[in-house]
Amino acid sequence: MLRATSVLPAGHWRDAVDRVVLDHAARHRRRFHYHAEGGLPFLLDLPRARVLADGDGLVLEDGRVVAVVAAAEPLIEVTAADGAALLAIAWHIGNRHLPAALLGNAIRLRADHVIADMLRGLGGTVTAITAPFNPETGAYAGGYGDHHHHHDDAHGHDHDH
Known part of the structure; x- marks a missing residue:
């Protein structure tokens, strides 16, 4: 082949x-x-x-x-009233280790109703869209794609989602 x-x-x-x-x-x-x-x-x-x-x-x-x-796939796009509010939302997304595409004035994530509800609760405006998903590859990607880290959550933060 x-x-x-x-x-x-x-x-x-x-x-x-x-x-x-x-x-x-x-x-x-x-x-x-x-x-x-x-x-x-x-x-x-x-x-x-x-x-x-x-x-x-x-x-x-x-x-x-x-x-x-x-390929286009189901995503959610979150925006906020200002940059500081979007930055706070980005922190919560990162705390949950969610792949995210950062667009400057918006953040795109895989469609997930639980995450969408959390983002609305943080003051974000969430819109369902269909688009290609190109999340950030991460600081440890080294040019080879996503960094995946597996752990037992012993490092002291919560992953409720």
Whole structure:
């Protein structure tokens, strides 16, 4: 089977032979079998897991490129009366280790009614939208995608959600 073994960043390649349309969860991979939209089967086989960004190119062994397209998915977008209020909301989101896309005047999260209720309770305005989800990768990503840390909550903060 044809393998894709490297990724070209968005804007650093041209002329894709095919494309895969993936939601955020499906864009965080190391090894996975895909059938691109045009029917091309291939195996993603990267040295380590990473988050594929919208516009990235997957380089096949024969030199052809398959485009990565971020699929639209159900999200919530939260805004606030001012920057200080949005900053406080961002702190609560971060305290819960939720993946979030920071847009300057708004924050996007995966749709979750419990989180939406919490955000409203903090004074945020929450709007349901459908859009590609491109959250921040985190301070420890090192260029390879999301930092995942697993713990037993012994570090003293609460994860109620």
